[in-house]
Amino acid sequence: MEWPDHGGQPKKILELKGINKDDLYVDFSANINPLGPPMALKESFIEAFNQFEKYPDPNYEEATKLVATHEGVRQEQTLLTNGGSEAIFLVAQQFTGEKALIIEPTFSEYERACHVFQLSVTHLSLQQEDHFSFPLEKVISKMEEVDVVFLCRPNNPTGTVVDIEDIKAVLEKGIECQTTIVIDEAFIHFLPSHITDLAFLIDHYANLVLLRSLTKIFSIPSLRLGYVVAREEMIFQLKRSQIPWSVNGIVTSILPCLVTQHEFIDETKAWLQGQLKLLTTELSRLGFYYSPTLVNFYLLRDLDRQADTEQLFLYLLENNIIPRHTHTFKGLDGNYLRLAVRTEAENNFLLQTLRRWRDRQC
Ligand SMILES: Cc1ncc(COP(=O)(O)O)c(C=O)c1O
The missing domain is CATH 3.90.1150.10 (Aspartate Aminotransferase, domain 1)
Incomplete structure (x- = not known):
C-alpha cells in the first residue's frame, strides 16, 4: 500500500x-495548533489583499529584521524560508555528496532532502525501552564519521526533547570534528516556558544551524513561513541557492502581527x-x-x-x-x-x- x-x-x-x-x-x-490561527490575523490578512499585485522585497529586509529582533540575533544570521521544509532542503544542499547522521524515528524530510542532494545517511535509533531518550554516547561516537547531524527538538513523532546539556555536548564534539549540527525547532513554541529554545547559542557555536517554522503554532500551513538562524557565512550560502521570492508577500505582510502574538x-x-x-x-x-x-x-x-x-x-x-x-x-x-x-x-x-x-x- x-x-x-x-x-x-x-x-x-x-x-x-x-x-x-x-x-x-x-x-x-x-500537528497543527487547534486554537489557531489567532483571530488577530484576520484583519492583517484582509489588509494584505493590497499586496497581491506586488512582488515581495527579494531580500525580505523588513521581515527578516523583525524575525531577527524577535529571536535576539542579527539580521545577517537569519534567512526567511518557505516553511521549515524549504529550510531543510536548503541546508541539505550545502552538504551535497557528504555524510549525514539522522536519529530515527524522526521527520522524514531530512532523509528525503539528503537523498535529493546525494548525502550518504547513517541512522541511529531511539528506543521505546529507553522512553525514546536521546542516545548521547552513541551520537557522539558516530560524529567523527559524518559532516552533518540532523536533530529534531522537540522530535516529531515522539514529542521528546533533547536536554540542553546534551545539545551542548554534541555541539562541542561537532566543533572538535568539524561537524555541523542542524536542529529543527519547528515545534519549539509548544514547549513549557521553562524549556529554552536554542537561539541564544548561535554566537557560541559556529557549527549550529537552527530551523524554525511558524506554520504549526499559528496554524498557517497554507501560508507557509519558516526561517534559519545560523552564522553569517552559512546564511549567505543558503541565500545564494534560494529560489527568488520563495517566501510569499502575504505572509511577510502579516508578520508584524504574528510576532506580537505572545x-x-x-x-x-x-x-x-x-x-x-x-x-x-x-x-x-x-x-x-x-x-x-x-x-x-x-x-x-x-x-x-x-x-x-x-x-x-x-x-x-x-x-x-x-x-x-x-x-x-x-x-x-x-x-x-x-x-x-x-x-x-x-x-x-x-x-x-x-x-x-x-x-x-x-
Ligand atoms: C519536525 C518538522 N519540521 C519541519 C516541518 C515542516 O513544516 P513547514 O514546512 O510547514 O514549516 C514539519 C512538518 O510537519 C515537521 O514536522
Whole structure:
C-alpha cells in the first residue's frame, strides 16, 4: 500500500482504506495548533489583499529584521524560508555528496532532502525501552564519521526533547570534528516556558544551524513561513541557492502581527498542559503506552494488544478519528499511531472511543 508520507491527508487515508466519511471526522493526523490561527490575523490578512499585485522585497529586509529582533540575533544570521521544509532542503544542499547522521524515528524530510542532494545517511535509533531518550554516547561516537547531524527538538513523532546539556555536548564534539549540527525547532513554541529554545547559542557555536517554522503554532500551513538562524557565512550560502521570492508577500505582510502574538502562545501552552494531563492520565488508566511527549502530539500503542496497531488504526478511522500511521517513520514500522493533541471536546471524543475499544475486549 502507498502510505502518504505526512499527516493532514485525511481524505487520502479514508480512500486508501475504502471508508466513506465525507467530512464527519476529526483529523488527529496533523500537528497543527487547534486554537489557531489567532483571530488577530484576520484583519492583517484582509489588509494584505493590497499586496497581491506586488512582488515581495527579494531580500525580505523588513521581515527578516523583525524575525531577527524577535529571536535576539542579527539580521545577517537569519534567512526567511518557505516553511521549515524549504529550510531543510536548503541546508541539505550545502552538504551535497557528504555524510549525514539522522536519529530515527524522526521527520522524514531530512532523509528525503539528503537523498535529493546525494548525502550518504547513517541512522541511529531511539528506543521505546529507553522512553525514546536521546542516545548521547552513541551520537557522539558516530560524529567523527559524518559532516552533518540532523536533530529534531522537540522530535516529531515522539514529542521528546533533547536536554540542553546534551545539545551542548554534541555541539562541542561537532566543533572538535568539524561537524555541523542542524536542529529543527519547528515545534519549539509548544514547549513549557521553562524549556529554552536554542537561539541564544548561535554566537557560541559556529557549527549550529537552527530551523524554525511558524506554520504549526499559528496554524498557517497554507501560508507557509519558516526561517534559519545560523552564522553569517552559512546564511549567505543558503541565500545564494534560494529560489527568488520563495517566501510569499502575504505572509511577510502579516508578520508584524504574528510576532506580537505572545498571549496567543501563552494561551496555547496553557491549553496544551491541561490537555496532556487529561490525555495521559486516562491513557495510562486504559493501559495504553504513550511516548513521553512535551508537545502537541504523541505516539500511542495498546500495551495489551501490541500486535494490533493496524486494527486500532482501522477502528479509529471507522469511528471518525484520523490518526497518523507510522509506516513511514524508520524503526516504528506501523507499530504505533501518532496522535495530535486537539481541543478538549475532541480529546474527550478520542478517549471515549478508546474506552469502547478496550471494553470490546473485556
Ligand atoms: C519536525 C518538522 N519540521 C519541519 C516541518 C515542516 O513544516 P513547514 O514546512 O510547514 O514549516 C514539519 C512538518 O510537519 C515537521 O514536522
